[in-house]
Amino acid sequence: MKITEYLKDHILYLDGGMGTLLQAAGLAPGEFPERWNLSHADTIVEIQKAYFDAGSNVVAANTFGANRLKFQPEELEAVVSAAVENARKALRLSSGEQPKWVALDLGPTGRLLKPYGDFDFEDAVSVFADTVKLGVRCGVDLILIETMNDSYETKAALLAAKENSDLPVFVSNAYGADGKLMTGASPAAMVAMLEGMGADAIGVNCSLGPKALAGVVGEYLKYASVPVLLKPNAGLPAVVDGRTVYDVDAESFSWDVAGMIAGGVRIAGGCCGTTPEYIRLLVERSASLTPAPVVPKDVTMASSYTHAVVFGEGPVLIGERINPTGKKRLKQALRDRDMDYILSEGLAQQEKGAHILDVNAGLPEIDEAAMLSDMVCALQVIIDLPLQIDTTDPAAMERALRRYNGKAMVNSVNGKAESMRTIFPLVKKYGGLVVALTLDEDGIPETAEGRVAIAERILDTAAEYGISKKDIVFDTLAMTVSAASQAAEITLAALREIRERLGCHTSLGVSNVSFGLPGRDVINGVFFAMALQNGLSAAIMNPHSVEMMKTFHAFRALRGMDENFTGYLAFCEGLPQQEDASATPAAGKPAGAIPTGASGLQDAIIHGLKDRAGEITGELLATRDPLDIVREDVIPALDVVGKGFEEKTVYLPQLLMSAEAAKSAFERVKAHLSAGSGGAAAKGCFVIATVQGDIHDIGKNIVKLLLENYGFSVVDLGKDVAPEAVVDAVVRRKAPVAGLSALMTTTVPAMERTIRLLREKAPWCRVVVGGAVLTQDYADRIGADRYARDAMDTVRYAEEIMGGGE
Amino acid sequence: MANAVLVRTYAEPPVSMDEILRYSGAGRSADARMAQLAGACFDLARESLTYRVCWREFPVLRRGDTLDLGFAEVSSAALRRNLQGCDAVVLFAATVGIGIDRLIARYETSSPARALMLQAVGAERIEALCDAFCADIASEAAASGRAARPRFSPGYGDLPIELQRDVFRVLECPKWIGLTLNDSLMMSPTKSVTAIVGLGCDAARGPAGCAACANSDCDYRKER
Known part of the structure; x- marks a missing residue:
C-alpha cells in the first residue's frame, strides 16, 4: 500500500529520537552519527527495529546530516546506502504488524543561505539533490525533510526532493518558543509556501516539548489543507547529577501528543530525547482515536520569509511603484542597476502601509529575467513584505519565482490558452497566488457576463493543473471611464459576481479608471471604495495616494475591521504629514x-x-x-x-x-x-567590495557613502565578492581605483588573491584596503597600494589619484 | 556518556546606553543627539532581538603544553593561563538572532548613521547576553564550590580562530540556536559569540575585564 493512501484513513506513526540513543551507545561529541551506519550497523538496526516494534509506521534512515558538505562523494554514497539497508533490515526483522515504510531523512546543512549567510540557494538545492538521488536509488518509500529552521533552506530541500523524485515528501520545521522559525517565519507563512510547492504533509518537530508546540500546531491545523505532522522533543534537556535528562517523561509525552492527535494532527512521532518507549505509549494511547478528516482550507495567502498576508481579512494594498511604466526616474535606475533607488521605493511604500509590493522590470533595453530576479533578491534582503512578481516573460517569471523566499503573487495569467499553458505549470511547481485577468484571445469582453465566463474557464483549466481556486485572484480589469461611461459599472458587476457566486478573491489596478481625467486621485479614491463594497479583496495602487489611503482606512473603520479604530486614528494623526508626502519631492x-x-x-x-x-x-x-x-x-x-x-x-x-x-x-x-537636461559629471569611478567569504559590510558602506558625498561615482559590488567579479567591474569601467574590505584574518587571503588578479588583468588600477584586521604591515604584505585607516583616509586617497576639490 | 547540549532562552538582559555609544564610536564625548539616536535605534531593534545560548560542559586535561578540552586539543599559552586551576570548561555559543542583521541591512542604504548605531546596539546586546549567561554559570558553579573564569573566545590571543569548526561540531549551533559558520569562519547571524568559560575549585579568582588586559593606555579602560 502506498503511504499516501494509508494516510487517508489512518494515523501515521513516525519514529522517535536517534541522536540521544546513539550518544548513550557511545557516539562521541561531534562525531557524525551517519558514519555509524557503516561502523555500528547492528546498533542502528537494533534501535530502528525497536521503533518498528513499538508501532512506528515510518522509520527515518540515519541520513539526517548525510550530504556532500560533510562527506566526500564515495563516502556519501556508502553512508546513504548503508543507512537505507539498515532501516530495511530493521523493518524486516520487526515483529510489528502495522504497515511499515522507510524514509530518507534530510536535515539542515548547517549553513545559512545568502543574503545573510554565504551559501547560495542553488548550491543548497544541489546539495540536497545529491542526497535525494542516492535515496531514490536505494529505494526509500518517502522523503522526510525535518528540523529545518530557515524557510529558504526548507524551500531548497523541498525543491530538490520534487525535482529528483516522485516520492511523497513530508516537511517539518523547528520552531522556537516565540512560535517562529529561527529566521523569523510564522507557521502560516510556512504553510503557504510548502503547500504551494506540493508537500504531501507538513508540520513541526524538535526544539520543544509537545505542550510548548501546541500554539504552532494550532496554526498549522488552521491553515493547512494537507495532513499535519508533529514530532516534539521530550521537552528540554537538563543536567541532573551529571546525567542528561529531558523534562517530559514518556507518560506525559504520550498523553500530550495523543491529545493533539485528537485535535487534528495526523502524523506523530518524537524527536530529541524520545525513545521507543515514548512511541509505544503514544501508539497505545491514540490508536483508538478516529483520524480527524483533512479538510481543504479555503484560505487565500501570499507569504514572505516572515509572515503571510491573508486575503479577506481586510483590503490588501499592493504597492505599484516598482514598475517602470511612465516612471522616468525608475527607468533610469533600471538601466543603471541602481538597486538603492529601487529599494528606497520599496521601503517608502512599506512605510506608507502597503501589504504586498508589485515588482516589474519590463524595460526593452535590459535583460529582464536577470534584473527581475536580482530585484526580488535585493528587495527580500531588507523588506519582509510578500512580493507580486510582474512580468509577461515566462522565463523571467520562473527565474524570479524560483529564487523567491515564500509564496509570491504571480502577475499574471489570463484566459488565453497559451498564457495558462505557460503560467500554471510554474504556479504548480513553485507555488504562488496567481492574478488572473478576465481577458482572452478575443480581448476584453464588454460585458460583465463575458468576463465572468472567462473566469470560470480559467478556474476549470487551473483545476486540471491541480491549482485550487483559493490560489487564484481575479482581476476584472478597471477600464478608463472617460472612454466608456459604463466601464466602471461593468468592472464592478463582474467583480461582485466572481466574489459572490464563484467565491474567489479579486484584485484591481484601480487607477486605470481615471485615465485622462483631471483630479485623478479623487476618482480613484471613490472607485476604490465602490469596488471594496462590491467585493474587491486587493488593489494594485500607489500607497502615496492620500485619497486611496483615506478610503482604505475609512472602509476598514466602517466595516468593523479596525478594532477601536486604532488604524484609522493613527492614520488621521499623520494626515497633514501624509498630505505633504504626496506632494512632488522637488x-x-x-x-x-x-x-x-x-x-x-x-x-x-x-x-x-x-x-x-x-x-x-x-x-x-x-x-x-x-x-x-x-x-x-x-x-x-x-x-x-x-x-x-x-x-x-x-x-x-x-x-x-x-x-x-x-x-x-x-x-x-x-x-x-x-x-532638466544635463547630469553632474562625476569625478571618477571607484570600485568597492567586501572580499570573498566576508559577510560584514558596514565599513565598506560607510566608505561608499563618503566617496559619493565627495562626488566620486562608486560601483558597489556588495559583500562576499569573488576576485573575478572585482576584476570584471574594474576592467569594464576602466576604474582607476578599487577599494577592498576584510574583517578577519581568514578573509585576508581572498583579498590578496583579488589584488594579484587585479595586477594581472588591470595593471592600471590602484588598490586601497581597509577593515578591522588590516594594518599597514598587512597591506604591504599582500601588495596593496595603500592602507586606509578609516573612511576619510580612503576619500583622501581617491582625491590623490583622481583629483580632489574642484 | 558526554553531557548533551543544553539550551537556554533569556529575557532581555540589562541595557547600557553608554556601552552602545561606546561601540558606535561616539566616544565619551557623545552629545544629546547621539544619545537620542542610540535610544531610537535600541527601540527599533528591541522587538527583533532574541537571546539564545547553547552550551556543553567538558573536562579539561593537560598534557605538557597541550590542553585537551574534551572536544579539541589546543596548545594556546593564553588559554592555558586563563584556565589555570580549572578542571572543566563550559563551551557556549550565544546569539541575539538574525533580526538585528536584517534591520542593519535595511538602514544601510537609507540611513548609514542608524545602521552604524544598530551595529552598536547588536554588539552591546550580545555582550550583555554573554554577561548574563556567564553570571549564571558562575553562580551555578559557586553552588558546587567552583569558581568561573572570564570567558575566552577562539581568536583571542594565540587561540586559533579555526577552533570554531570544532565548537560548531560539538554544539550543533545551527540546530539549537540558529547560528551558522561559513567557510571563512564567520558566524551568521553576525551578533553572536562563542567562548570557553573555565571552571574549577582552584580557578584563579584573579583580575578580570579591563584589569586583566595588558593594554593600559586604552581609551576605554575602566578605572578601578
Missing part, C-alpha cells in the same frame, strides 16, 4: 523658523539634519545653479566635518549623520538635474 515647502539660504545648508549638513538639508537645497535650487550649491555649500560643509573627524573632534556617528544630510542635498540636486 516642490520644497517653506520651512517656517528654520534658517534658510546658503549658510543654513552648511549648518544643516554640519549638524547632520537630513530633512532640513534637503528642504533648504530645494529652495536654493529655485535661484541658484545646482553645481554651485554643491561646490560652495555642500562640499565646504563636508570638509568641516571631515577635518573634525580627522582631528578627532567629530566621531563616526556624527560624521555619518552629516554625510546623510549631504546625501539628501545631493538627491535634490540629482532630481533637479535629471528633470
Whole structure:
C-alpha cells in the first residue's frame, strides 16, 4: 500500500529520537552519527527495529546530516546506502504488524543561505539533490525533510526532493518558543509556501516539548489543507547529577501528543530525547482515536520569509511603484542597476502601509529575467513584505519565482490558452497566488457576463493543473471611464459576481479608471471604495495616494475591521504629514523658523539634519545653479566635518549623520538635474567590495557613502565578492581605483588573491584596503597600494589619484 | 556518556546606553543627539532581538603544553593561563538572532548613521547576553564550590580562530540556536559569540575585564 493512501484513513506513526540513543551507545561529541551506519550497523538496526516494534509506521534512515558538505562523494554514497539497508533490515526483522515504510531523512546543512549567510540557494538545492538521488536509488518509500529552521533552506530541500523524485515528501520545521522559525517565519507563512510547492504533509518537530508546540500546531491545523505532522522533543534537556535528562517523561509525552492527535494532527512521532518507549505509549494511547478528516482550507495567502498576508481579512494594498511604466526616474535606475533607488521605493511604500509590493522590470533595453530576479533578491534582503512578481516573460517569471523566499503573487495569467499553458505549470511547481485577468484571445469582453465566463474557464483549466481556486485572484480589469461611461459599472458587476457566486478573491489596478481625467486621485479614491463594497479583496495602487489611503482606512473603520479604530486614528494623526508626502519631492515647502539660504545648508549638513538639508537645497535650487550649491555649500560643509573627524573632534556617528544630510542635498540636486537636461559629471569611478567569504559590510558602506558625498561615482559590488567579479567591474569601467574590505584574518587571503588578479588583468588600477584586521604591515604584505585607516583616509586617497576639490 | 547540549532562552538582559555609544564610536564625548539616536535605534531593534545560548560542559586535561578540552586539543599559552586551576570548561555559543542583521541591512542604504548605531546596539546586546549567561554559570558553579573564569573566545590571543569548526561540531549551533559558520569562519547571524568559560575549585579568582588586559593606555579602560 502506498503511504499516501494509508494516510487517508489512518494515523501515521513516525519514529522517535536517534541522536540521544546513539550518544548513550557511545557516539562521541561531534562525531557524525551517519558514519555509524557503516561502523555500528547492528546498533542502528537494533534501535530502528525497536521503533518498528513499538508501532512506528515510518522509520527515518540515519541520513539526517548525510550530504556532500560533510562527506566526500564515495563516502556519501556508502553512508546513504548503508543507512537505507539498515532501516530495511530493521523493518524486516520487526515483529510489528502495522504497515511499515522507510524514509530518507534530510536535515539542515548547517549553513545559512545568502543574503545573510554565504551559501547560495542553488548550491543548497544541489546539495540536497545529491542526497535525494542516492535515496531514490536505494529505494526509500518517502522523503522526510525535518528540523529545518530557515524557510529558504526548507524551500531548497523541498525543491530538490520534487525535482529528483516522485516520492511523497513530508516537511517539518523547528520552531522556537516565540512560535517562529529561527529566521523569523510564522507557521502560516510556512504553510503557504510548502503547500504551494506540493508537500504531501507538513508540520513541526524538535526544539520543544509537545505542550510548548501546541500554539504552532494550532496554526498549522488552521491553515493547512494537507495532513499535519508533529514530532516534539521530550521537552528540554537538563543536567541532573551529571546525567542528561529531558523534562517530559514518556507518560506525559504520550498523553500530550495523543491529545493533539485528537485535535487534528495526523502524523506523530518524537524527536530529541524520545525513545521507543515514548512511541509505544503514544501508539497505545491514540490508536483508538478516529483520524480527524483533512479538510481543504479555503484560505487565500501570499507569504514572505516572515509572515503571510491573508486575503479577506481586510483590503490588501499592493504597492505599484516598482514598475517602470511612465516612471522616468525608475527607468533610469533600471538601466543603471541602481538597486538603492529601487529599494528606497520599496521601503517608502512599506512605510506608507502597503501589504504586498508589485515588482516589474519590463524595460526593452535590459535583460529582464536577470534584473527581475536580482530585484526580488535585493528587495527580500531588507523588506519582509510578500512580493507580486510582474512580468509577461515566462522565463523571467520562473527565474524570479524560483529564487523567491515564500509564496509570491504571480502577475499574471489570463484566459488565453497559451498564457495558462505557460503560467500554471510554474504556479504548480513553485507555488504562488496567481492574478488572473478576465481577458482572452478575443480581448476584453464588454460585458460583465463575458468576463465572468472567462473566469470560470480559467478556474476549470487551473483545476486540471491541480491549482485550487483559493490560489487564484481575479482581476476584472478597471477600464478608463472617460472612454466608456459604463466601464466602471461593468468592472464592478463582474467583480461582485466572481466574489459572490464563484467565491474567489479579486484584485484591481484601480487607477486605470481615471485615465485622462483631471483630479485623478479623487476618482480613484471613490472607485476604490465602490469596488471594496462590491467585493474587491486587493488593489494594485500607489500607497502615496492620500485619497486611496483615506478610503482604505475609512472602509476598514466602517466595516468593523479596525478594532477601536486604532488604524484609522493613527492614520488621521499623520494626515497633514501624509498630505505633504504626496506632494512632488522637488516642490520644497517653506520651512517656517528654520534658517534658510546658503549658510543654513552648511549648518544643516554640519549638524547632520537630513530633512532640513534637503528642504533648504530645494529652495536654493529655485535661484541658484545646482553645481554651485554643491561646490560652495555642500562640499565646504563636508570638509568641516571631515577635518573634525580627522582631528578627532567629530566621531563616526556624527560624521555619518552629516554625510546623510549631504546625501539628501545631493538627491535634490540629482532630481533637479535629471528633470532638466544635463547630469553632474562625476569625478571618477571607484570600485568597492567586501572580499570573498566576508559577510560584514558596514565599513565598506560607510566608505561608499563618503566617496559619493565627495562626488566620486562608486560601483558597489556588495559583500562576499569573488576576485573575478572585482576584476570584471574594474576592467569594464576602466576604474582607476578599487577599494577592498576584510574583517578577519581568514578573509585576508581572498583579498590578496583579488589584488594579484587585479595586477594581472588591470595593471592600471590602484588598490586601497581597509577593515578591522588590516594594518599597514598587512597591506604591504599582500601588495596593496595603500592602507586606509578609516573612511576619510580612503576619500583622501581617491582625491590623490583622481583629483580632489574642484 | 558526554553531557548533551543544553539550551537556554533569556529575557532581555540589562541595557547600557553608554556601552552602545561606546561601540558606535561616539566616544565619551557623545552629545544629546547621539544619545537620542542610540535610544531610537535600541527601540527599533528591541522587538527583533532574541537571546539564545547553547552550551556543553567538558573536562579539561593537560598534557605538557597541550590542553585537551574534551572536544579539541589546543596548545594556546593564553588559554592555558586563563584556565589555570580549572578542571572543566563550559563551551557556549550565544546569539541575539538574525533580526538585528536584517534591520542593519535595511538602514544601510537609507540611513548609514542608524545602521552604524544598530551595529552598536547588536554588539552591546550580545555582550550583555554573554554577561548574563556567564553570571549564571558562575553562580551555578559557586553552588558546587567552583569558581568561573572570564570567558575566552577562539581568536583571542594565540587561540586559533579555526577552533570554531570544532565548537560548531560539538554544539550543533545551527540546530539549537540558529547560528551558522561559513567557510571563512564567520558566524551568521553576525551578533553572536562563542567562548570557553573555565571552571574549577582552584580557578584563579584573579583580575578580570579591563584589569586583566595588558593594554593600559586604552581609551576605554575602566578605572578601578
